[in-house]
Amino acid sequence: MNAAIPVPKSVPPAGIVPSLTPDPTPHAAGGVVDGDRSPPLPTGLALGGAVVVVATFQLGVLYPALAALGLVWLGGLFALRRVASPRWAFYLGTAIGLGMYAPQLAFFWTVFGPAAAVLWLILAFWIGLFLLLLHRCERRLGPWATPWLAPVLWFGLEYFRSELYPLRFSWFTAGSLLPVPELAPVLRLFGVYGSGALAMLLAAWCVRVWESGARRVFRGTYRGLAVLAVGLVLGGLAMALGGYQRTAAGKVRVAGVQFEFPGLPEVLEGLNSLLAAHPETELILLSEYTLDGPPPPRLLRWCLEHARWLVVGGKAPQDGDRFLNTAFVINPMGEVVFQQAKSVPIQFFNDGEPAPETRVWDSPWGPLGIAVCYDASYTRVIDRIVHQGAMALLLPAMDVEPWGAHQHRLNARVTRIRAAEYGLPVFRVASSGISQLTDSRGGLRATAGFPGQGEVLAGELSWPAMHPPTRPLDRYLVWPMLAGLLMAAAATFRRRKPRSTPGGGDPISCRCACSSGS
Structure with missing residues (x-):
């Protein structure tokens, strides 16, 4: 009658109070x-x-x-x-x-x-x-x-x-x-x-x-x-x-002048000085917002008189006060033959309406893409240009002088990254610098500094006969990566239910109940 009653292993020995501190392992979560x-x-x-x-x-x-x-x-x-x-x-x-x-x-x-x-x-x-x-x-x-x-x-x-x-x-x-x-x-x-x-x-x-x-x-x-x-x-x-495909090699002699909100006489004077210094130039690029509207007749007549191609930034009027921030292409006959508006206007600025479409200019030297300023910051914009077969990229831009030299250096970095990423040479002319002519690896061939008003840069924009793949590998991983995120x-x-012991119930409450019963 006085024999000791065996104590189950799950019950702690008499005199020992079980801890009520939760199990430190995060199984419950x-x-x-x-x-x-x-x-x-x-x-x-x-x-x-x-x-x-x-x-x-x-x-x-x-x-x-x-x-x-x-x-x-x-x-x-x-x-x-x-x-x-x-x-x-x-x-x-x-x-x-x-x-x-x-x-x-x-x-x-x-x-x-x-x-x-x-x-x-x-x-x-x-x-x-x-x-x-x-x-x-x-x-x-x-x-x-x-x-x-x-x-x-x-x-x-x-x-x-x-x-x-x-x-x-x-x-x-x-x-x-x-x-x-x-x-x-x-x-x-x-x-x-x-x-x-x-x-x-x-x-x-x-x-x-x-x-x-x-x-x-x-x-x-x-x-x-x-x-x-x-x-x-x-x-x-x-x-x-x-992705590699054989295409014809191409090159064009390019030049540009840095202007920030110039008047038309200043533009014409700068173009004359550019041709005097670089008479071999075939294609001239001026910055974003060089003009406050479409190309005026005097500028069209200048292209006719000098038999030069000109790409210039301006505004294409729309209904009411709306406009498109546009790069206009003028041929040597003094005619506007192509326009490309900015695809992604800058937030918080009066930067126009988004471009209704993105196209590639079929130039005399081959297909050339045109991206207006910060469009170069977005791979989704440049992807569309490169997908249409662009062999090089023209980039009229505006970084106003009060934003400072450091901002200009940061934005100029994007030009070289895009050239290296797509394997395309880029010619960028910015209003107050930093203008750049790069090769297809992002190496600099010519540059014009900050603030550099009236400064000229010139060189050869060329691309090899072997056109590189249209898009890098990460473009094919975008949606899987977003889904993975x-x-x-x-x-x-996601909340998970707490794990229970094999016998059911919370292990801590079970231990406490057994201790009370003993």
Whole structure:
């Protein structure tokens, strides 16, 4: 009768009170066990990492020779996914974005006044969102999935904020900071968004190796990396072999003059001076908004008298006060034979209506594309031009002098990136600089500086007989990457039911009930 009653293993011995502290593993949230995840970063280390990200980004932008620092700031962003909470990830990422973009876009204050702070914050939001999604992926899907998802998130967010949503702004994508012509083959194969995603993939795995040790990491991932590498190589070869087509080589002697809101007498005087200095010129390009309307008769007569082709920026009137920001092509007979309006007018400016269509000019030297100013910032616009067979790109632009030298340098960077990305030579004439004549790798053949009023640049715009593929590899990945971004976001934010014990019920409440019964 006094024999001891055996105590079930699930019941703690008498005198020991079970802990009511929840199980530290995030099973209840549907996540991964703590042993599979690195501990959260201490606040001080996270803040130090944020400073490193901002500093290396600034150095990479200011000094193209330090472009390799892109791997450092991308890797730093990836490492900061381990901050303590989702809210901390978003706030820290947004603060990093402000530190990255506000100093580079200080000229926004000159253009927009105090509203510039809102625009800086909108740009910074995308870095905060990236870090938030990365943090959630780490918590929900585990550390081994996160390095693979990082380039998908990065690609999707960069493309969306650059090309799709109403306040699109494509500067400072990771791929656009690559040096050209040194890395022109990378941009040509992968595109500006694909190059950025590839850099994020490399940076993420470098950080993951450093966190966990190379042997452990590559034991489970080397096969995936090998498959990815083979896929990229085969995709690039298929694109190259399938996209190359024989076409006639072409060249044209071009020249341009930098004018900012000139009067017609000033324009005619500048054209006469240009021909006196470069009588071999066949095609002349003037900047966006050189004219305040369509070409006047005196300018048409000048083209007839001097037997020259002229491309000049002006306005094509529409109904009421509406107009199209247009590049007019005038032939040596003094006739307007082609027009191309700006496809994406600048937000917050009276920049005209969007172009109803995008066409390529069938010039005497071959098909030439015309993109007006900031149209060159959008791959969706240039894709349409290149898809129609353009062999070179003419780019009339306007960056007004009060915006400053730094803004002019930033916008001029886009010209060389587009040349390298599409393998097309570009001739850009801007109102107050920086005008450029590039080869098909983004190398400079001629340039005119800031502010350079009345400054002339001239040279030969030429393209080889082998026309390159129409679009880089990343253009074919846009929709899969955007779909991957949405699926990853949905998976990481979806609520899951708590896991129950095999016998049913919450394990903590079961232990408490058993303890009370004993």
